[in-house]
Each structure stands twice: as C-alpha cells, then as structure tokens.
Amino acid sequence: MLLLQPAVQARLVDVSELSTFSGARIAFWIIAAIVLLGALATITRKNPIAAVMSLVATFFGLAATYALLSAHFLAALQVLVYAGAIMVLFIFVVMVLNRDEVEPIAVRGAFTKAVGVAAVGYLVVKLGYQLSTVLAPMPGPPPPEFGTVAQVGNILFTDYLFAFEMVSVLLLIAVIAAVVVARAHKREESPEEPQT
Amino acid sequence: MSFDPAQLAQIAPLLVVLAGGVFLLMLEAFSGSRNRSYLMPLTVIICAIAIGLELASWSDAAHGSRVIFDGMLTADRLSIFMDCVFLTAAALSAMLSAGFMREHRFEHGELYPLILFATGGMMMLGAATSLVTIFLGIETMSIAVYVLTGSWRRAPKSSEAAMKYYLNGAFSTAILLYGIALVYGASGATGLAELGQRASVLGTQPIFILGMLLILVGLGFKIAAVPFHMWAPDAYEGAPSPVSAFMATGVKAAAFTTILRLFGTAFARPELATGVVGWANILAVIAVATMTFGNLAALRQDNVKRMLAYSSIAHAGYLLIGVVAMGVVGVEARGPVLYYLVAYTFTTVGAFGVVAWLGNRGDERLQIDDWAGLASRHPAAALAMTIFMLSLGGVPPTAGFFAKFYLFRIALESAAPWMLILVVIAVLNSVVSVAYYLRVVTAMYFREVGREPQPIRARGMSLALVICAVATLAIGILPGWLSDLAALATR
Numbered sequence: 001m002l003l004l005q006p007a008v009q010a011r012l013v014d015v016s017e018l019s020t021f022s023g024a025r026i027a028f029w030i031i032a033a034i035v036l037l038g039a040l041a042t043i044t045r046k047n048p049i050a051a052v053m054s055l056v057a058t059f060f061g062l063a064a065t066y067a068l069l070s071a072h073f074l075a076a077l078q079v080l081v082y083a084g085a086i087m088v089l090f091i092f093v094v095m096v097l098n099r100d101e102v103e104p105i106a107v108r109g110a111f112t113k114a115v116g117v118a119a120v121g122y123l124v125v126k127l128g129y130q131l132s133t134v135l136a137p138m139p140g141p142p143p144p145e146f147g148t149v150a151q152v153g154n155i156l157f158t159d160y161l162f163a164f165e166m167v168s169v170l171l172l173i174a175v176i177a178a179v180v181v182a183r184a185h186k187r188e189e190s191p192e193e194p195q196t
Numbered sequence: 197m198s199f200d201p202a203q204l205a206q207i208a209p210l211l212v213v214l215a216g217g218v219f220l221l222m223l224e225a226f227s228g229s230r231n232r233s234y235l236m237p238l239t240v241i242i243c244a245i246a247i248g249l250e251l252a253s254w255s256d257a258a259h260g261s262r263v264i265f266d267g268m269l270t271a272d273r274l275s276i277f278m279d280c281v282f283l284t285a286a287a288l289s290a291m292l293s294a295g296f297m298r299e300h301r302f303e304h305g306e307l308y309p310l311i312l313f314a315t316g317g318m319m320m321l322g323a324a325t326s327l328v329t330i331f332l333g334i335e336t337m338s339i340a341v342y343v344l345t346g347s348w349r350r351a352p353k354s355s356e357a358a359m360k361y362y363l364n365g366a367f368s369t370a371i372l373l374y375g376i377a378l379v380y381g382a383s384g385a386t387g388l389a390e391l392g393q394r395a396s397v398l399g400t401q402p403i404f405i406l407g408m409l410l411i412l413v414g415l416g417f418k419i420a421a422v423p424f425h426m427w428a429p430d431a432y433e434g435a436p437s438p439v440s441a442f443m444a445t446g447v448k449a450a451a452f453t454t455i456l457r458l459f460g461t462a463f464a465r466p467e468l469a470t471g472v473v474g475w476a477n478i479l480a481v482i483a484v485a486t487m488t489f490g491n492l493a494a495l496r497q498d499n500v501k502r503m504l505a506y507s508s509i510a511h512a513g514y515l516l517i518g519v520v521a522m523g524v525v526g527v528e529a530r531g532p533v534l535y536y537l538v539a540y541t542f543t544t545v546g547a548f549g550v551v552a553w554l555g556n557r558g559d560e561r562l563q564i565d566d567w568a569g570l571a572s573r574h575p576a577a578a579l580a581m582t583i584f585m586l587s588l589g590g591v592p593p594t595a596g597f598f599a600k601f602y603l604f605r606i607a608l609e610s611a612a613p614w615m616l617i618l619v620v621i622a623v624l625n626s627v628v629s630v631a632y633y634l635r636v637v638t639a640m641y642f643r644e645v646g647r648e649p650q651p652i653r654a655r656g657m658s659l660a661l662v663i664c665a666v667a668t669l670a671i672g673i674l675p676g677w678l679s680d681l682a683a684l685a686t687r
Contacts, residue, residue, distance in 0.1 A: 169214060177342065
C-alpha cells in the first residue's frame with residue numbers, strides 16, 4: 001500500500017494540470033478511454049468470450065496506467081498475472097462451462113430497471129462531482145528509484161513482511177479449500193468408515 | 197523499519213494456532229489410519245495452549261498496547277480478550293464437530309485444521325490495526341469458513357449454504373476492498389492510528405466518507421446486519437450445526453472486534469461518528485432494522501436451526517447498539533459489547549450444540565415438533581437448552597440478561613434522546629424474542645413425545661454442552677468479574 005502512495009500523488013499531478021499539453025497527458029486520456037470502454041464492453045457483451053477479451057483490454061490499459069505512474073514493476077506484474085494467467089483461467093472456465101449466450105444483466109421489470117438506472121446515475125454524478133473537486137495538485141515527481149523491482153522488494157520484505165507471510169497462509173488455506181471442494185464424493189460414502 | 201524477529205514472540209498464540217493447523221494437516225495425511233478420533237483432542241489442546249499464552253501476556257499488556265510490525269498488529273488487552281473468545285468458540289465447536297461428523301459420516305481430517313486456520317484469521321483480525329491486516333484477516337477467516345460450511349458434502353443444503361455464503365462473501369469483500377482503496381486514496385494511510393490523525397485534516401472529505409461507508413457495508417455483511425443479512429439464514433441452516441455455531445459466534449465476534457477498533461480509532465472523530473452521514477447514525481438505523489427484522493422473522497420459524505439463525509441476526513442488532521454507543525460516549529462502551537460477545541458465544545454455541553446433538557445418521561431433527569417431550573426422555577439436555585433459550589431471550593439469572601443490561605445501560609449514559617428510543621426498541625424486541633425462545637421450551641416440557649429422540653452419543657459433545665451451560669449460568673450469576681475484565685480490556 002505504502003509503495004503506491006507516491007503513485008497516487010503522481011496521478012493527481014497528471015489529471016489536475018490538464019491545461020498544459022504533454023505526451024504523458026495525451027497518453028493518459030487514451031489509456032483511460034481504453035480502460036473504461038473495455039470495462040463497459042465486459043459487462044455488456046452477450047458473448048462470454050467477447051466479454052473476457054474486453055476485460056483483457058482493461059487489464060492492459062491498467063498496466064499502461066501503472067507504467068505512466070512510473071510503477072514499472074507493478075505494470076509488468078499486471079500484464080503477467082492479470083492479463084496473462086488470470087485471463088487464461090477465465091477463458092478456461094468459459095470453455096468448460098460452454099454456456100449459451102444469455103442476457104448478461106438479468107434485471108426484469110420496468111420498476112427494477114428504473115431504480116437501477118436511477119441508482120447508477122446518482123452514483124456516477126455524485127462520484128464524478130467528488131472526484132472533480134477532490135483532486136488537488138500535489139508536489140513533485142516520484143524519486144528516480146521509485147517503482148523499481150529493488151525498491152518494491154525492499155518494502156515488501158521489510159515493512160510488509162508480516163502481510164506478505166500472511167498472504168502465503170491465505171493461499172495455503174485456499175489450496176486446502178480447493179482440494180476439499182474438488183475431492184470426489186465417493187470416499188465418504190464408503191461403508192468401511194470406523195465405527196465408534 | 198526492518199523486520200524484527202523478536203516481535204514474533206508477541207504473536208506467539210497466532211503462530212501456535214497456524215502451526216497447529218499445519219501440524220494436524222500433515223499428521224492426518226501421513227498417519228495412514230482411518231481412525232481420526234485423535235484430531236479433536238489435539239485441536240482442543242492447541243486452542244488451550246494458545247489461550248494459555250494469551251493469558252500469560254495479559255499482565256504485560258497492562259503497560260499499554262504493543263505495536264507490532266510497523267503498526268500492522270497490536271497486542272493489547274482487547275486482542276487478548278477477544279482471542280480467548282475466538283479460541284474458546286473454536287475449541288467448543290471442534291468438540292461438537294467430532295461427534296456430529298462421525299455420526300453423519302463426513303469426518304475428514306481437514307476440518308480441524310480449517311477450524312484452526314479460521315481461528316488464526318480471527319486472531320489476526322482481533323489484533324489488526326491496519327487496513328491491510330484487517331483485509332487479510334477477514335479473508336483468511338472467511339475462506340476457511342466457506343469450506344467448513346460446505347463440508348457436509350452429502351447434504352445438498354450444505355453445498356447450497358456454502359455457495360450462498362461464498363458468493364455473498366466475495367461480493368462483500370469487493371465492497372470492503374473498494375472502501376479501503378477510497379479511504380487510502382483520500383488519506384494516504386492504512387494504519388488505523390495514522391488514519392485517525394489524518395481524519396482531522398481530511399474532515400468530512402466526501403471520498404473519505406464514501407470509503408468509510410463502503411467499509412461499513414463490507415463488515416455489515418460479515419455480521420449479517422439487515423439489509424446485508426440475506427445469506428445468513430440459509431447459510432446457518434445449511435451448514436453442519438457445529439459449524440453454524442462457529443459462524444454465529446467466532447466470525448461475528450471477530451467482525452465486531454474489527455468494527456470496534458476501526459470505528460473507535462480511525463473514524464472516531466465526532467463529525468465522522470455523529471455528523472450528517474456519520475456512521476453512528478447509520479448504524480443506529482441498521483441496528484433497529486436488524487433486531488426488528490431478525491425477531492419478527494424468527495417468530496415465524498418452525499425450524500429450530502433457522503430460528504436460531506434469525507435470532508443470531510437479531511443479536512447482531514443488539515450488539516450494534518453498543519457500537520453506536522461507542523460513537524456517542526467513547527471507547528468505554530466497548531466493555532459491554534465484549535461482555536455481550538462472551539455471553540452470546542457460550543449461549544449460541546450451546547444452542548446450536550443441542551441442535552447438533554439431537555439427530556442421528558443423516559437425519560437432523562430440526563423441526564420444533566421433533567423437540568416435543570424431550571424433557572421426559574433427556575432431562576439434562578432439555579435443561580441445558582432451556583438455559584440457552586432463556587439466556588438468548590435475556591431472562592435472569594442467565595448470561596444474556598446481564599449482557600443486555602450492561603449494553604442498554606451504557607447506551608443510556610449518553611443521554612441523547614435518540615439513544616433512548618434505540619434502547620426502548622431493543623427492550624421491546626427482547627420481549628418479542630422471548631416468545632419464540634419459550635416456544636422451544638414449552639415444546640420440550642409440555643408436549644407429548646412425537647418421534648422418539650435418538651441423540652448422538654459422544655463424550656466431547658456432552659462435555660461441550662455442559663461447559664456452555666455452566667458458563668452461561670456462571671456469567672449470569674456472577675457477572676461482576678467478567679464485566680471488570682471486559683472493562684480492563686478496553687483501556
């Protein structure tokens with residue numbers, strides 16, 4: 001978390017000084033458009049593969065955003081983990097399930113739709129207003145070594161070592177959970193369970 | 197700051213529980229024997245060792261809280277107190293599980309380690325003073341409990357419960373994480389103490405408030421507060437009864453500890469608590485909705501386990517009054533909440549325990565008609581259930597009475613008129629709740645036996661029920677020492 005903090009500040013610089021032109025700013029808006037359009041397509045496409053591929057666009061866009069924020073290591077991870085590994089999993093699941101194309105959002109009834117549209121509209125207006133007011137220019141570009149593998153590793157294995165280790169406990173539990181859920185039913189029904 | 201291995205000593209109980217989980221897992225995998233009866237005593241012993249370590253550090257914690265790992269965790273009396281509650285709930289649930297799983301033929305070796313891992317997550321949550329560790333603790337706890345919920349593979353309801361719990365849990369995690377991201381984005385801090393300081397500069401900045409409210413919603417799912425309770429009745433009913441007991445007590449107590457810490461330190465400023473969109477105001481409305489809905493829904497249930505599920509929702513509503521009181525009168529309102537959690541833990545584990553005990557070989561006796569005439573066949577169990585029901589309803593001399601008494605008293609201390617209204621609604625709700633609790637008691641004592649009860653015979657189960665019943669009575673008859681302890685734990 002701490003390692004992202006200067007990144008947040010860098011973003012604030014980018015968006016708040018829009019009057020001045022620079023390559024980074026133009027790139028930011030193009031990338032932002034890709035991220036948002038990809039996300040929109042993800043939830044509106046009926047074809048699951050199309051939805052998943054749109055999500056890839058969003059993930060790549062996010063990776064590019066990280067790169068713009070000088071978090072190059074994070075950008076590489078984003079591409080490797082999300083756009084790579086997790087997307088492959090998504091596509092596997094889509095292929096295995098092989099569902100017909102269905103309406104992605106199953107909202108029925110005029111009233112439900114009206115409430116949904118009103119709620120989303122309210123949220124968008126409110127959030128947009130807040131985001132436009134909250135961004136104040138923050139000083140300075142990040143230090144030159146920011147976002148390098150060395151620095152991320154340094155923070156990860158000192159300040160955040162406990163959290164890092166606990167994530168491995170979490171993953172261990174997830175693995176056990178997957179094994180318990182995926183195990184065949186048969187064994188527990190076998191009659192030679194011990195009598196006590 | 198670099199990592200200091202000496203700090204590991206301060207989280208020794210957590211390490212014992214996690215290492216114990218791994219140890220049991222390996223032991224079961226390599227023992228080769230199909231007899232798994234040794235796992236339950238080992239689980240209880242691991243919990244007991246951890247409780248012993250916690251108690252040993254109680255006096256050290258008197259000199260103020262010890263901040264560990266750059267503020268990721270804190271070993272203070274609040275965490276020690278709550279860790280003991282989680283460990284007790286885990287040990288009692290394990291004792292109930294052994295007999296239950298053997299009878300219903302799904303005793304697998306992973307279940308005890310999963311209980312320990314879930315407890316480890318709760319302990320992390322109890323000590324967490326950073327948004328990072330809060331999130332990790334919640335996930336560690338939840339993932340283990342999802343699997344426990346679905347562990348009775350042959351019962352379709354168990355899988356259904358696990359699915360609903362998992363989907364709702366994943367959804368609430370996303371909301372919680374979004375809230376954490378917004379709070380971090382607005383403040384640049386993840387430590388709770390640091391957040392509390394920055395909150396004075398940030399004031400009521402909308403992004404910060406929005407993040408805080410999203411975190412509130414995420415935690416609202418975990419404590420099953422209305423309107424985030426939809427998963428709870430199905431999950432509690434479908435899960436194996438000992439697991440329901442664990443979910444209703446451990447998970448809820450852990451989430452409440454986080455709420456107490458988070459809203460007592462990071463968001464403690466008056467304008468955040470009782471401002472226009474202050475969390476105390478919102479929680480007051482949620483508390484009223486939660487207890488009223490829980491009680492009214494419980495009134496209509498013929499299924500005892502489902503009734504207990506709704507009753508557990510109602511109790512989350514009562515507990516929220518204590519959280520609201522914390523926003524108004526300050527951190528001393530934590531004491532009654534802790535007392536309530538202890539009383540509620542023993543009582544609820546006991547009640548679900550009797551439900552688990554009654555029923556055999558894939559046939560759970562959940563309908564109230566199945567309980568008819570239990571007193572004439574099994575007077576001890578009927579007496580225990582009566583104690584639990586009276587305690588849940590808040591009838592003296594049980595633990596539940598003083599729990600509600602202390603809670604309502606601290607709420608009235610604020611002298612705000614709306615707190616008075618809150619307490620009046622809570623008292624009315626308690627009166628309503630007695631009706632459905634007594635329905636079970638009258639069925640057991642004043643009705644003829646319908647189906648002959650064939651309860652599970654397991655020593656661990658009986659022992660757990662005796663412990664719960666004795667503790668419920670003891671806390672109710674001698675409430676002073678526990679309330680003193682709880683008050684100490686909040687300093």
